[in-house]
Amino acid sequence: MSAGPSRRYDLAEALGTDYLWVLDGMSDEDRAHWDRAREYGAEILPLINEYWDRGEYPTDLVRRAGELDLLTDGLDVSGHRTMSPLAAGLVTMEISRADGSLAAAAAVQGGLVLRSLVLFASDEQKQRYLEPVASGELLGGFALTEPNHGSDSVSLETTARREGSQWVLDGHKKWIGNGAAGGITIVWARDQADGQVKGFIVEQATPGYSAEVIQGKGALRAIHQAEITLDNVRVPAEAQLPNVSSFKDVSRALVETRVNVGWSALGHATSMFEAALSYAKQRTQFGKPLAGHQMVQERLAQMLAELTNMQLQCVAVTQLQAAGTMRPAQASMLKYHNTRAARRIASAARDMLGGNGILLENHVIRHMTDVEALHTYEGTESVQALILGRDLTGVSAFA
Structure with a gap:
């Protein structure tokens, strides 16, 4: 006798995952x-x-x-x-x-x-x-990374040279979100005159600007990231961002985005934990819900502890950010800790769902692969570790 169609599980419900009320008491x-x-x-x-x-x-x-x-x-x-x-x-x-x-x-x-x-x-x-x-009416890209310069983007090779009332940009950029969306791109290039990095607002319709959407990605598949070629792209002098004098200014923007990544990792981890918890309650094996098995309960407890630590770090660093006292290394620690923790939660959640964990309808596999991208961008785990190590020891090990 047939066992009937496969059961579909409701794993999208928001659950009470703020176990220590870390996010309670907000305005x-x-x-x-x-x-x-x-x-x-x-x-x-x-x-x-x-x-x-x-x-x-x-x-x-x-x-x-x-x-x-x-x-x-x-x-x-x-x-x-x-x-x-x-x-x-x-x-x-x-x-x-x-x-x-x-x-x-x-x-x-x-x-x-x-x-x-x-x-x-x-x-x-x-x-x-x-x-x-x-408002989202005009989509924008941020073109810093290059085919040969990711973690060492400070060594970018895209050039800018002044010709009369124009700047001329030449080079290549890669992994540029919204870089082919038809709006504008903030292009970072090295001034040939003084060797310093400068920023430019480039309309994507400008002659010489070409962007090819990167195909074959296994993560973040619903955002188009582009490889950009800048071939004698001419922009007016007023397209230059006037308050940038060196790469240190670029770093000011990047530090804040590492806090964003810490919160993003928390969002991914929350979704995967919620899916695993809901699945454990709904899925029956060996005559009882998965949630009734000791090993499953231990796994859920471990995931919750990881998730709570992520929440605590997010709130602590954000409080420093709000007070204006956050140091770059503190943002790096948040990014370092939370993306690592999200990967562990992803692995545990996928494992708990068994074969069902690789189905998009159960949401875990999409978050799992997206976390792999999150773990890399805005500075890899190794880069964040080196920033922390330099802050701890006073000795740079970058080179």
């Missing part, structure tokens, strides 16, 4: 931002697997985040509700809990492009670009 304003992000997550969750599976960029869903005012990443932009650092972290966590590709798109749009404009743009540039970028 009503912070909670309102979090609630909007949770509503957004509920909107995109039923849709995102198909986009991810097809490797298709859900532009409308990115712009929907802008409509809900979720793209400003704690930056002060006229006409938009300013988030506290805690609210910005919660928004990142909640979008990541739904999907990593859309969280990455939001991080590029707000955490990198918008932050570069707020920190480095002229008043005229801000007037032109801040609002459309903050």
Whole structure:
């Protein structure tokens, strides 16, 4: 006699995972931002697997985040509700809990492009670009990494030379989110005159700018990342970001994004833990729910302890960020710890779901592969360890 069709499991329910009430007691304003992000997550969750599976960029869903005012990443932009650092972290966590590709798109749009404009743009540039970028109307890319320079992006080879009233850009960039979205790209290039890194706002329709979407990715499949060629790209002098004088300025933006990555890892881990816990309660093996087996309960307890440590680090570093006392090494520790912990939770959750863990409908495998990308970008584990080691010992081991 046939056993009947396979059972489908409901693993998308948000559970009470704040075991130590780490996130309790926030202001009503912070909670309102979090609630909007949770509503957004509920909107995109039923849709995102198909986009991810097809490797298709859900532009409308990115712009929907802008409509809900979720793209400003704690930056002060006229006409938009300013988030506290805690609210910005919660928004990142909640979008990541739904999907990593859309969280990455939001991080590029707000955490990198918008932050570069707020920190480095002229008043005229801000007037032109801040609002459309903050609202998601104009999508932006942040072109720093190159085919031969990822972790050592300080050694970038893309060049800029001044010719009269124009700058001429030449070089190659790789892994540029939104780099082929049809909007603008913040291009970082080395001035041939003084050897310093400078930033430029480049319209993607500019002659000589060509972007090819990277194919065959096994992670973050629903955000299009591009390999960009800059061939004699000419931009007006007013396209230069005037408040950038060296690579140290670029680092100011990158430090903040490492906090964002810490919260994003927490969102991924939360989703995978919730899926594992729900599955353990719903799945019956050997005559009782998986949750009734000692080894499963031990695994769930380990995952919860990891998740709680991630929450504590997120809140602690964000409090320093809000007070203006956060040091770069502290942001690196958050990124280092939380992406490592998210990988462990991903492995445990996938294992707990058995064969069902590789089905997109159960959400774990998508988060698991996306965490692999998260673990690498904005500075690899090794780079963060070297930053921490230098801070601890006073000795640089980078070279």
